[in-house]
Amino acid sequence: MRAGSLRLAAWQPHAGAVRAPEKMRDWLTTEGSLTARLVAHSAAFRVRRLHQDAAVCLADEARAIGLPRPGRVWEREVLLVCDGRPVVFGHTVVPASCTAADWPLFSALGERSLGTTLFYDPLVRRGQLEYARIRAGHPLFSRVRAATGGADDSLYYARRCVYRRRQGLLLVTEVFLPEVLNLKPADTLQNTK
Numbered sequence: 001m002r003a004g005s006l007r008l009a010a011w012q013p014h015a016g017a018v019r020a021p022e023k024m025r026d027w028l029t030t031e032g033s034l035t036a037r038l039v040a041h042s043a044a045f046r047v048r049r050l051h052q053d054a055a056v057c058l059a060d061e062a063r064a065i066g067l068p069r070p071g072r073v074w075e076r077e078v079l080l081v082c083d084g085r086p087v088v089f090g091h092t093v094v095p096a097s098c099t100a101a102d103w104p105l106f107s108a109l110g111e112r113s114l115g116t117t118l119f120y121d122p123l124v125r126r127g128q129l130e131y132a133r134i135r136a137g138h139p140l141f142s143r144v145r146a147a148t149g150g151a152d153d154s155l156y157y158a159r160r161c162v163y164r165r166r167q168g169l170l171l172v173t174e175v176f177l178p179e180v181l182n183l184k185p186a187d188t189l190q191n192t193k
Ligand SMILES: C=C(O[C@@H]1C=C(C(=O)O)C=C[C@H]1O)C(=O)O
Pocket: 032, 033, 034, 035, 036, 047, 076, 077, 078, 080, 088, 089, 090, 091, 092, 112, 113, 114, 115, 116, 118, 172, 173, 174
């Protein structure tokens, strides 16, 4: 089990607060399913699951998921990969108190995108997006670097959102890698699928 870290990110309710370059801001403010948008921007999209295990949530996640202090969660981490290139690191936590009835498909997702279950289930309610810069010292920074080898990256832009279903909730954090800026426009790929 991994312990939370003391380095917190300053999560903000407005994308403008993180002062991302315009193209990155466009990705950060994607409405609807990020998976669906990435699929539209690639000839081959896949979710590469890094792990899905019991863990302790990060220090800056506890309050967002209704815990007074970092506590036990199920943690899932993935890379969203477009045409062989990782473009987003996904980090999802589900409080250990949630049951299989709250999130029936979560434990069996494997390499299917969580987004495809969240956005097509009428019982799921989406909360407000929050935005942050993830810098060295934040636990996600080193995890992203380890997963992608992005040794030159000095900061990452990220967003997160709480999803609720019945008595359950989960928090999805999406860390955008610089490579996302190199994706081809969606309309240039339509004929190749
Ligand atoms: C939340 C979505 O699902 C994506 C899928 C993830 C997963 O499978 O673990 C993680 C992060 C998300 O970007 C989405 O498509 O918007």
